[in-house]
Amino acid sequence: MAVSDLLLETQGLHFCFGKRPILHDIGLQVPPGSIYGFLGPNGAGKSTTMRLLLGLLRPAAGTVQLFGHDLARHQVALLSRVGALIENPSLYGHLTGRENVEATRRLRGLPAHRTTEVLALVGLSNSGGRLVKEYSLGMRQRLGLALALLPDPDLLLLDEPTNGLDPNGIMEMRGLLLRLRQEHGKTILLSSHLISEIEKVATHVGVIQQGRLVFQGSLAALQHRQADQTWLVLDTASADTCRNLLPQLLSGALLTGPGTLRLPFSTPDQVATLAQALVAAGQPIYGLRQEQPSLEDTFLQLTETSTAL
Amino acid sequence: MKTLTTPPPPHWATLPAAPGALTQLRRCLAADYGKLYRTPALWLALAGGALPVLLNFCIFYFKGEYLVKPGQNPWPHYVTMSWQTASAFLLPLFVVLLTGLLAAIEHQAVGWKHVHALPVGRGAVYVSKLLILLQLTLLAQMLYAGLLLAAGGVLGWLRPELGFRAGSIALGPVGLMLGHTFLATLGLLGIQYVAALWWRSFVVPLALGIGGIVTGLTLLRWEHVDVIPYAAPARVLHALSGKAVLTVDPAVSLAEWYSLAWFGGAVLLGYALLRFRQSE
Numbered sequence: 001m002a003v004s005d006l007l008l009e010t011q012g013l014h015f016c017f018g019k020r021p022i023l024h025d026i027g028l029q030v031p032p033g034s035i036y037g038f039l040g041p042n043g044a045g046k047s048t049t050m051r052l053l054l055g056l057l058r059p060a061a062g063t064v065q066l067f068g069h070d071l072a073r074h075q076v077a078l079l080s081r082v083g084a085l086i087e088n089p090s091l092y093g094h095l096t097g098r099e100n101v102e103a104t105r106r107l108r109g110l111p112a113h114r115t116t117e118v119l120a121l122v123g124l125s126n127s128g129g130r131l132v133k134e135y136s137l138g139m140r141q142r143l144g145l146a147l148a149l150l151p152d153p154d155l156l157l158l159d160e161p162t163n164g165l166d167p168n169g170i171m172e173m174r175g176l177l178l179r180l181r182q183e184h185g186k187t188i189l190l191s192s193h194l195i196s197e198i199e200k201v202a203t204h205v206g207v208i209q210q211g212r213l214v215f216q217g218s219l220a221a222l223q224h225r226q227a228d229q230t231w232l233v234l235d236t237a238s239a240d241t242c243r244n245l246l247p248q249l250l251s252g253a254l255l256t257g258p259g260t261l262r263l264p265f266s267t268p269d270q271v272a273t274l275a276q277a278l279v280a281a282g283q284p285i286y287g288l289r290q291e292q293p294s295l296e297d298t299f300l301q302l303t304e305t306s307t308a309l
Numbered sequence: 310m311k312t313l314t315t316p317p318p319p320h321w322a323t324l325p326a327a328p329g330a331l332t333q334l335r336r337c338l339a340a341d342y343g344k345l346y347r348t349p350a351l352w353l354a355l356a357g358g359a360l361p362v363l364l365n366f367c368i369f370y371f372k373g374e375y376l377v378k379p380g381q382n383p384w385p386h387y388v389t390m391s392w393q394t395a396s397a398f399l400l401p402l403f404v405v406l407l408t409g410l411l412a413a414i415e416h417q418a419v420g421w422k423h424v425h426a427l428p429v430g431r432g433a434v435y436v437s438k439l440l441i442l443l444q445l446t447l448l449a450q451m452l453y454a455g456l457l458l459a460a461g462g463v464l465g466w467l468r469p470e471l472g473f474r475a476g477s478i479a480l481g482p483v484g485l486m487l488g489h490t491f492l493a494t495l496g497l498l499g500i501q502y503v504a505a506l507w508w509r510s511f512v513v514p515l516a517l518g519i520g521g522i523v524t525g526l527t528l529l530r531w532e533h534v535d536v537i538p539y540a541a542p543a544r545v546l547h548a549l550s551g552k553a554v555l556t557v558d559p560a561v562s563l564a565e566w567y568s569l570a571w572f573g574g575a576v577l578l579g580y581a582l583l584r585f586r587q588s589e
Contacts, residue, residue: 007321032321054426068322077327080428090423092414094347106339107427109328147423154321 006065007032007155007187008053013062015048022048023211026062030189030204035181037198037219038191039299040208046191047087049208050159053189054084066155080108083153085161089144093133097124097143100132104147118146123172137164145173156180156188162197170197177201195299207302214302225298230265235287236278245281249274265290333429337437345441350410354445357403358452361395366460373464373471382476384461385551388483391457396490397543398522404446404498405518411442412505412514435506435583439576442502446494454487482557486549489557489565493545496538496568497521499575507582535564538571 008030015023023045030036040046051057053064055075064071066078091100101115119128122142127135135143141164148156158177162170178201180186192198198205205222207215215222234253236242239261243250253263265271271288278285293301328336345351369376369387376390377383415421424434458478465473497518504514518539525540534540544564550556 005319032319051422056422056425067324068319069324074324074327076333076428076430077325079426080325080327082426084426086422086426088419090418090420092344092418092420095344099343099346103340103343104423104427106343107336107424107429109332109336 005031007067008189009065011063013052013064014060015052015057016060021211026213028206028213029216030187032187033181033185034203035177035188035190035201036204036206037202038189038206038208039193039195039198041193044208045211046208047159050086050157050191053157054079054082054086080151081154082157083148083151084157085144085148086159089140089147091132091140091143093131096129096131097135098128100143101146101150104150108151110151114150118149121149122146138166138169141165154187156186158188159191161190174201207299209302222298229293231291232263232265232271233287233289233291234261234285235259237284242278242283245283246277249277259286328428330430330433333433334437337429337433338440341437341441344414348410348414350407350445353403353407353410354449355452357449359456361391361399362453362456362460364394365391366464369464369471370468373468377471381472382553383472384476384478385553385555387461388457388478388555389549389551392486392549393546395453396546397526400490400494400542401497401522401539403449404494405501405515407445408442408498408501408505409511409514411438413511416509431583432580435580439502442498446498447491450487450491454483458483478555482555485557485559489545489548490542492561492565493541493568496541496571499572500538503575503579503582506579535567538568541565541568
């Protein structure tokens, strides 16, 4: 991927809290018009990375490029095109929802009609007059999203945006993100510790573990990685008997039950050959199927090993 | 011969223009005024101006005959006495509380990470809040002076025998004293502002402020007390004299110069801390 094709890119990003290293050589590559799922378990360094992308923290080494420009040199200019929601939204409890949006709108120097538009977009038009301290967690999260959407940003950085949302709210958020990408061409960097949430919306994925990027690529590449780890599972009367009768075909099989064998899947021909051989040997086939690890299994596997990219 | 051409940058790669420093400051001020709505800060500024006047009014209303000699112009004594109460203790305490309240607006909302991720520089954010603080302090002091004179007028109606209606007060010395007091307040205001921004807890700057006020008042007789910014509002009272006529020495005192120096130093230090501080 050419450098100039990336809307957000970090190179060799390192960060330390005092002497404790937190991030090691993070090289994010976010193409324009993508929804980039930034995955990792709690404490892996997602929020710290997001803060570095906004200039809230200074890296010990490395650079952040937004829209092809160095963030450290052009922070104020570049942030005018970025909307962000970092962890819990920063809201003033003594102000109403509308007044909160107004405060940010004035800071950004945007026209007044944007306040009404973003409140409508996140479904808070009717609650805009209520004090934020009376808001539920989900309403606060939606108001935080409204603040992020206020400048109609080209890049949205959302850190765990579904925190506190009920299932309906999560679905609405998902729909909104997809619309923003598909209809408005927005680029969205979305962090989460839940693969199930990311796989429904993301086009690209980065996985971070203990401050290191352990996977980065398209969602299809992650799914392909799963395909490489497909197993063939045979249910029969006696797994031991089958293994003794067909040592060539089943030498690498693992016994996972008295009647169950599990072996690496290679090709569809392998399935046909095995089925024929079992029938020829007079062994019953109760089941013969492929099993793939779920994306969640892949994610867990990635985050359990620490081999960085 | 073929010429090598580089492809044009994508449409999103155009660097947007950054707003100018004054535009950033104007935007920050507009937002900060909005954030004051429904906070105790504005009420504190009003109460900070009104409370010493009310106390002094009550003293003169109920015990005025013991304080004013018959036939004497009561105004100089009235203004001097009130100013002593207000300037030495209440005004520094008011500044300590006000700075804490203003900073708490952002601390409580965990607002720094939001504000610093917006297209305004840290300098604009810092100066905006400082300007709001200075404006509220000045508002409280002007309100105090105005209410003090108005309350004297009311005393003239309610207690005519005290002589407030017959006597008079020149506004020039009152305005001059207001200037002295404001200058004397700046040093502790700068220190408290930086402390309130640095510590998220309201308690630490409050303890620092009360400790400073107590130290300043305790060491008032020390020959180098002018160095202590918390003592400056009490030290400038020396400029005020009110026996038959209210007079105010126009010269800027050593305590005021020190106060200005503390303000400048604290503001610069605060900016440096904010500039290089990693946001939470």
